[in-house]
Amino acid sequence: MKRLGNALLAAGFGxxxxxxxxxxxxxxxxxxxxxxxxxxxxxxxxxVFGLVEREGRTAARADPYDIVVTVRGPPRMxxxxxxxxxxxxxxxxxxxxxxxxxVFLTVSTNRPIxxxxxxxxxxxxxxxLANAQRTAATNAFEFGIGPYRDALIRIMEDKxxxxxxxxxxTFLSPTLFSAPINVPATAPTxxxxxxxxxxxxxxxxxxxxxxxxxxKTGMEQSLASAAHExxxxxxxATAALxxxxxxxATTIFRRD
Amino acid sequence: MQIYLPIAExxxxxxxxLGLSGAVGFxxxxxxxxxxxxxxxLLIFLDIPPAVAVATVAAQVAxxxxxxxxxxxxxxxxxxxxxxxxxxxxxxxxxxxxxxxNSMRRLGQLELVITLAYVTLFTCIGGLxxxxxxxxxxxxRKGKPARLRRRAGMHPAWMGLPWRMRFYRSQLYASxxxxxxxxxxxxxxxxxxxxxxxxxLVPALLYFFRVPPAVVVGTSLFQILVTMTGATVxxxxxxxxxxxxxxxxxxIGGVIGxxxxxxxxxxxxxxSFRLLLALLILSVGLRFAIELFLPPAEPFSVVMPESAx
Numbered sequence: 001m002k003r004l005g006n007a008l009l010a011a012g013f014g015x016x017x018x019x020x021x022x023x024x025x026x027x028x029x030x031x032x033x034x035x036x037x038x039x040x041x042x043x044x045x046x047x048v049f050g051l052v053e054r055e056g057r058t059a060a061r062a063d064p065y066d067i068v069v070t071v072r073g074p075p076r077m078x079x080x081x082x083x084x085x086x087x088x089x090x091x092x093x094x095x096x097x098x099x100x101x102x103v104f105l106t107v108s109t110n111r112p113i114x115x116x117x118x119x120x121x122x123x124x125x126x127x128x129l130a131n132a133q134r135t136a137a138t139n140a141f142e143f144g145i146g147p148y149r150d151a152l153i154r155i156m157e158d159k160x161x162x163x164x165x166x167x168x169x170t171f172l173s174p175t176l177f178s179a180p181i182n183v184p185a186t187a188p189t190x191x192x193x194x195x196x197x198x199x200x201x202x203x204x205x206x207x208x209x210x211x212x213x214x215x216k217t218g219m220e221q222s223l224a225s226a227a228h229e230x231x232x233x234x235x236x237a238t239a240a241l242x243x244x245x246x247x248x249a250t251t252i253f254r255r256d
Numbered sequence: 257m258q259i260y261l262p263i264a265e266x267x268x269x270x271x272x273x274l275g276l277s278g279a280v281g282f283x284x285x286x287x288x289x290x291x292x293x294x295x296x297x298l299l300i301f302l303d304i305p306p307a308v309a310v311a312t313v314a315a316q317v318a319x320x321x322x323x324x325x326x327x328x329x330x331x332x333x334x335x336x337x338x339x340x341x342x343x344x345x346x347x348x349x350x351x352x353x354x355x356x357x358n359s360m361r362r363l364g365q366l367e368l369v370i371t372l373a374y375v376t377l378f379t380c381i382g383g384l385x386x387x388x389x390x391x392x393x394x395x396x397r398k399g400k401p402a403r404l405r406r407r408a409g410m411h412p413a414w415m416g417l418p419w420r421m422r423f424y425r426s427q428l429y430a431s432x433x434x435x436x437x438x439x440x441x442x443x444x445x446x447x448x449x450x451x452x453x454x455x456x457l458v459p460a461l462l463y464f465f466r467v468p469p470a471v472v473v474g475t476s477l478f479q480i481l482v483t484m485t486g487a488t489v490x491x492x493x494x495x496x497x498x499x500x501x502x503x504x505x506x507x508i509g510g511v512i513g514x515x516x517x518x519x520x521x522x523x524x525x526x527x528s529f530r531l532l533l534a535l536l537i538l539s540v541g542l543r544f545a546i547e548l549f550l551p552p553a554e555p556f557s558v559v560m561p562e563s564a565x
Contacts, residue, residue: 039501041260042267076560083555089548091368092557103560151556185260185267186303220262227263227496235492238500239485242315242507246322249511250330 026208027051028196035183036217043185046212050196052175063201066109066116067169069179070132070197073104073161074190080148080155096148100135104161104187107132108168108179117202125197125204129153129164160184189214263499264308270505272302277509281320284510285517286524287473287533289454292317292484293378293540295506296451304502311491311498316506317452318484320514321477327518328474335425335471338435339478342457345436346483349443357448371548373449377456378541385459385534393527425471435465443483452480455537462530469529473521 031047048069078101084093109116113128126132130153156162161184169179181194192214197207216224227234258267276298284291292313299309328334360369419432438460442453457476461467467475492498521529 037260039260040258040267042258079559081557081559083552083557085551090550090552090555091548148556151554152558155554155556155558186265188265216262220260223262223500227492227498227500231493231496232489234496234500235489235498238315238492238498238503239318239488241500242319242488242503243322243485245504245507245511246319247326249323249515250326253512253515 023055024198024205025053026196026198026206027053028194028208028210030194030210030212033212035212035214037189037215037220038218039220041185041220043187044183046181046183048179048181048194048196048210050177050179050208052177052198052206054175061200065171065174066111066199067171067177067179068113068116068127068197068199069106069108069169069181070127070195071104071106071108071181072102072132072193072195074102074188074192075100075135076103076188077101078103078152080152082148082151098133098149098152101133101152104183104192105129105133105156106163106165106168106181108165108181110167110169110171110177112166113164116199121202127197129157129162133162159186161187183214187214189216259501259505261304261308261499261502263497264304264312264502266303268302268304268502268505273502273505274509277316277506278513281510281513281515282517282520283513283536284317284320284454285324285514285519286521287454287458287517287529287536289452289458289476289533291320291510292451293449293455297540297543299502304499305497307495307497308499308502311488311495312502312506314484314487314491315498315503316510318481318488319503319507320510321452321481321484323511323514324477324518325474325481327515328477331474332425333470334474334478335423335467336478337421338423338425338428338467338471339475341421341432341435342439342442342475342479343482345439346443346446346453346479347486348436349440349445350447350483350487351443352440353444353447356444360448370449371544373445374544375541375548377445377449378537379545380541381456381459382534382536382538382541385463385530386538388463389527389531389534393531396527425475428465428467430465438464439479442479446483452484454480455533458533 028048028050031049035044035046050067052065078098079095080098081092081095083090086093107113107127107129113122117125117127122128123131126134130149133149133153153162157164163182169177171177183192190213191211193209193211195207195209198205215221257270259270260267277295280291280295280298283289283294295316296309296313299313300306304312325334420429421432422429438457442456442460445451445456446453454476457479458472461472461476462469488498524532
């Protein structure tokens with residue numbers, strides 16, 4: 001009896017707050033879950049497909065659906081340094097450490113983020129490059145690092161590792177959407193997490209996460225693992241190869 | 257055509273790398289310098305991580321100096337005895353250099369030390385050599401005899417220190433102390449800057465010890481061959497940053513370039529040889545000076561600690 005009472009109470013609160021009681025769910029699929037690095041690898045593209053599934057009884061919403069797809073690469077420590085003038089020289093003086101920041105980050109939406117939700121909500125829910133590169137545990141207002149964080153995002157965008165695409169999600173039908181994700185060749189190996197969030201009228205209705213990985217295969221894989229697991233052998237082999245090439249060149253080009 | 261580098265973890269154009277390493281190999285064969293001081297900054301400019309660039313260039317330098325050593329060995333233009341003394345001192349210098357390198361890294365000023373060292377070394381050495389080469393050229397024009405030729409019984413004071421040794425090939429009878437001292441300094445600089453040090457060794461042997469130019473290049477290449485082969489293995493063992501695919505590309509371009517460089521060196525007179533080397537070294541120094549003295553377009557930079565790799 002008591003349990004039933006609690007359930008009724010919870011349902012009552014839900015109605016009072018006007019919360020959508022899980023009316024929508026997101027179904028997502030990736031075109032591939034693994035990007036294989038081969039010797040002619042120059043980056044790759046994959047596509048996120050998604051479907052908004054509505055429960056039959058819910059009435060149609062007044063606001064259109066919005067989708068935010070955030071892809072986060074493996075986290076690393078990133079250090080941002082700033083050059084300052086010291087006498088006649090320009091040298092690195094200040095630096096800030098950004099622990100556990102994604103080395104790869106893309107945010108794709110179907111329209112500009114500012115039209116989907118408020119700045120306040122974007123900060124809270126980590127939507128957009130500036131908010132998404134923060135770790136979940138980091139305070140939204142990191143003190144005194146503004147210029148460094150802006151520089152981090154700017155430089156990573158220049159390198160093609162960070163991207164914000166406000167036309168990156170396309171609705172194929174009112175409930176079916178797709179979002180292409182470009183993975184540049186410089187993106188590191190490791191596990192990438194994709195977070196898909198459905199918004200309507202500025203409120204998050206449903207979210208779904210999935211992931212893919214970037215791995216070295218074939219010769220790339222064997223060489224990289226040899227370098228790490230048998231460093232002495234690898235080093236000796238490289239040195240021997242170098243000397244062999246040097247010797248070969250003199251015999252091939254020898255004329256006298 | 258692009259190829260993916262497994263350790264540097266990025267694709268690179270095969271033709272671009274072959275062209276670059278071929279050009280650097282030509283210069284290396286021409287002047288008897290390893291070419292690392294040109295190739296390493298170029299690779300870093302192509303977005304290859306500095307640690308990978310330094311380590312992989314070591315392998316390339318080892319290969320192209322092997323070619324050079326064999327060529328000069330066949331022409332009997334190599335002083336093995338002088339080379340061995342240089343290698344011995346170089347090993348001591350390298351160990352000291354690695355210790356200094358690590359302590360500067362702990363202090364967080366490694367990048368500044370490297371840039372300042374490049375600027376001062378290259379502009380000083382290049383400037384001095386340029387001054388000397390121009391002076392010699394002017395003297396030649398006036399018809400006076402060049403001062404480079406040694407006269408009997410005339411030698412700088414440092415050659416007269418104890419433990420004198422006779423180096424027949426180099427026409428040198430000098431104390432081991434300044435030679436080993438020079439080798440230690442070069443080993444030290446090489447370890448800190450990630451270069452072979454040929455660009456210091458060649459002028460030092462030419463100017464301070466008056467070793468004949470024909471022998472200088474072969475002997476310098478021998479010293480570079482031994483230290484860079486060791487450096488390749490050390491880099492592979494200590495930080496796993498040698499990229500074998502990049503090394504092969506650099507080797508192919510480098511050894512071919514070095515062949516043509518070595519041939520061109522035979523048709524080059526001493527005066528223009530010194531002038532060209534001076535200009536080359538000076539221009540690299542000025543390139544680094546610009547970075548240090550001009551306000552940067554982007555004052556910020558993002559680095560990933562190498563250990564996270």
